[in-house]
Amino acid sequence: MQPKSEAPKGRKSPKLKRMGLHERAAARMRTMIIRGELPPGSQTQETRLSKELGVSRTPLREAMKVLAAEGLIELRPNRSPRIAALAVDGISELFEALAGIERLAAELAAQRATERDLARLRTLQTRMEGHHRNGKLDDYFAINGEIHNTIVRMARNTPLREAHETLIARAERARYLALGADRRWSNSVDEHANILAALEARDGEAAGRLLGAHVRQTGTALLETLAPKPKLTAA
Amino acid sequence: MQPKSEAPKGRKSPKLKRMGLHERAAARMRTMIIRGELPPGSQTQETRLSKELGVSRTPLREAMKVLAAEGLIELRPNRSPRIAALAVDGISELFEALAGIERLAAELAAQRATERDLARLRTLQTRMEGHHRNGKLDDYFAINGEIHNTIVRMARNTPLREAHETLIARAERARYLALGADRRWSNSVDEHANILAALEARDGEAAGRLLGAHVRQTGTALLETLAPKPKLTAA
């Protein structure tokens, strides 16, 4: 991941103008993979995809390398790239790693957060609670993710943030499968409130412990909704 | 994620034969960057490098994307890629993140290590102590790194292992600068012994704490030897 670039994920960013073709191809493929339009385990043909995306094979291949580094696709020599499978084991490991990273981030954030950071976090929390009350699922999820990203940024550690970003990309994918099946809104809101309180108290150990547990629970909840159909373990 | 773990990083792998050109270019550039043959902050020209490596620009550009994802080079639109600078801040953050990851790995490893894992670790520790007594610096470092990697693998968490790998690549680079300036051999050996003991006792908290502290100390020791010449902060 490029250390400097602000939003390489192209998440509805207003300035899509100044993006190279391979970046746009990568962004497009990312969302396609996350949304399941490219099913896990399926094979991709360069010529077909390049026509579909309206670019030539050269930038497409470059995009493939990027996505492979993010763990979204799997590259084999002289063979068609495969969309990475999303096995249950993989999801479990993924959220475990994510929980560990965010725990560390929270510990550091508790030490380094500025008042401005905390204010921003409070604002987000308030907004999220609003969306929670109004039942606005999409907005709720968006703010929720932003809170996690904000905490990670508050840790003021670039490599950590980058590692987090790549893991988040994969997690989004799993989350999309359980689309809105997250029935633990209330728990989640409360947990966020507790984490915020710990950060404000500069209690890094507690903040880390709470955030880690929160992420782990999110993962297990997600796994439970996916449990009835574990067919995702593509060969 | 991927059930069958392979070694896409091609770290001096014995079977270099079946590697694509872009992989070989990436591997070659990796070592060049780690060894400082491509100085931090310097710019790379595609045509020049492609001639130097004996490949065309296409696979070289693909290799660039991979290295950028690993954080070793920095890509700017329509500009020459730059070898990532190694600022003091960056090194500090890097080892901080690395310490966090390895702490988590040790905690998990304490739960999941098989007897075989522990036996392997004991063997490595013995060998390392041997190299330590004989003053064999290179071998010592090799075994040392292998111990860390082994502990991370013992955590049985693929995403975590992958994140660790990319961070290690950058750390190797910093370590190369302080080449052998690590005067804390004895400390390091003892610390490793304590970590091993904690793992054998299945005490995850202690193992994590010890390993994290160990990595942090390695980082600070490295920074101290680099302190007199902080010129590495390329613009």
Next chain:
DNA sequence: ATTCTGCATTCTGCATACAATTTACGCGCT
């Protein structure tokens, strides 16, 4: 003397063409 402007050069970005490797199919053999 300095700065702005326009042009020429150089380099990146992309597309296309070519080579190598894999996969598919059909023929012949057992």
Next chain:
DNA sequence: AGCGCGTAAATTGTATGCAGAATGCAGAAT
């Protein structure tokens, strides 16, 4: 009929050519 082999089609990997952007330089205007 089943299996193995060889050839052809398809697909990935690599090289090259061309267009657009950035950089450097020269000259003119202030």
